Amino acid sequence: MTTTTSPRRATAKVRPADTRRHHRTLLLQHLVDEGPTTRADLSRATGLTRVTVSDLVAEMVQESLVEDIGARPGTHLGKPATLVAVSDAAPVIVAVDLSDDSGFDGAVVDLHGRVLVRERAPFSRGAEAVDGVSRLVERLVEAAPRRVLGIGVGTPGIVDDSGVVIQAPNLAWDAVPLAATLAERHGLPTSVGNDANIAAVAEGAFGDGDDAGLLMVTIGQGVGGGILVDGHPVAGPLRSAGEIGHVVVDPDGSACACGNRGCLETVLSAPALRAAASDDARRHAGDLLGSVLTPIVTTLGIADVVLHGPTDLLDGPVLEAARAAVARQSLPFVAQRIRIRLVAHDELVLTGAAALVRHRELGVV
Numbered sequence: 001m002t003t004t005t006s007p008r009r010a011t012a013k014v015r016p017a018d019t020r021r022h023h024r025t026l027l028l029q030h031l032v033d034e035g036p037t038t039r040a041d042l043s044r045a046t047g048l049t050r051v052t053v054s055d056l057v058a059e060m061v062q063e064s065l066v067e068d069i070g071a072r073p074g075t076h077l078g079k080p081a082t083l084v085a086v087s088d089a090a091p092v093i094v095a096v097d098l099s100d101d102s103g104f105d106g107a108v109v110d111l112h113g114r115v116l117v118r119e120r121a122p123f124s125r126g127a128e129a130v131d132g133v134s135r136l137v138e139r140l141v142e143a144a145p146r147r148v149l150g151i152g153v154g155t156p157g158i159v160d161d162s163g164v165v166i167q168a169p170n171l172a173w174d175a176v177p178l179a180a181t182l183a184e185r186h187g188l189p190t191s192v193g194n195d196a197n198i199a200a201v202a203e204g205a206f207g208d209g210d211d212a213g214l215l216m217v218t219i220g221q222g223v224g225g226g227i228l229v230d231g232h233p234v235a236g237p238l239r240s241a242g243e244i245g246h247v248v249v250d251p252d253g254s255a256c257a258c259g260n261r262g263c264l265e266t267v268l269s270a271p272a273l274r275a276a277a278s279d280d281a282r283r284h285a286g287d288l289l290g291s292v293l294t295p296i297v298t299t300l301g302i303a304d305v306v307l308h309g310p311t312d313l314l315d316g317p318v319l320e321a322a323r324a325a326v327a328r329q330s331l332p333f334v335a336q337r338i339r340i341r342l343v344a345h346d347e348l349v350l351t352g353a354a355a356l357v358r359h360r361e362l363g364v365v
């Protein structure tokens with residue numbers, strides 16, 4: 001997250017056993033946020049003593065997390081202070097995005113969020129999909145130029161905190177322990193999150209998103225949603241917040257993968273939009289989307305709505321009809337302020353999944 005409510009400084013609340021890890025996180029966080037920094041400035045910024053900073057930096061140099069990159073530019077009398085930076089040899093992250101309908105996307109991402117390698121695998125369902133993801137991970141681990149810190153996966157559906165995919169109708173997954181399975185097969189710590197929540201966090205942190213309030217709608221094989229309020233993803237006690245794809249918009253509509261009829265997904269998923277080639281059919285889908293969005297943005301007071309998916313399908317009739325429906329159905333004060341925009345399906349879930357691993361393994365946000 002780019003915004004924090006309190007400065008990141010050492011606090012007295014931390015248990016002694018966690019102190020070292022916490023202090024390392026403070027230093028890494030500063031280096032990720034601010035770039036190369038001298039040890040003296042790291043000490044000033046974090047409130048840690050010079051000795052502690054030097055000791056922890058030496059430890060992280062040993063682990064190739066950070067490195068000395070030479071003197072600060074400019075003229076100084078005496079011995080110039082050396083800058084410390086996140087190392088170009090730092091471990092990398094294997095990230096996977098399962099939201100696209102044309103295949104599974106994978107990448108090797110560095111600690112800065114830069115994509116180093118891309119790989120794809122064919123779309124599949126059920127147990128075959130678990131194996132497909134695992135093979136994709138294997139290829140990425142092999143392609144990784146350096147040690148892999150962990151695996152991050154963004155998947156459609158409802159995901160619990162331990163990385164069990166409780167329900168993902170489009171992947172035909174019920175109670176699939178994806179994180180545990182991948183961790184065991186590849187011997188790497190694995191984090192799994194809902195694709196739309198991950199995209200919402202990434203758009204708030206790295207993109208143009210308003211992280212005070214953002215609704216991310218992912219449109220691919222299915223339709224998902226993620227909500228960010230005050231910089232935090234909202235999951236709700238059911239872990240299902242944002243799952244707007246399975247709101248029924250037409251009780252007499254087509255059968256949905258979830259077992260109901262006429263879910264929003266049956267008209268708005270990428271395959272459904274591809275099948276509905278006429279502008280009228282796409283306008284109808286956009287209109288239904290707008291009708292589902294209105295009570296959500298009104299209830300939460302959210303002004304930034306992002307449609308994340310194939311822009312060739314979403315730009316034009318779908319987007320225009322969704323905007324018109326929200327404008328028509330909400331209070332003028334709200335209608336004038338809401339922006340509904342498109343973000344192309346590209347690297348958002350991948351970089352977001354990598355950020356999830358970075359946070360879980362290094363504490364860095």
Ligand SMILES: [Zn+2]
Pocket residue numbers: 245246247256257258259260263265
């Ligand atoms: Zn459904």
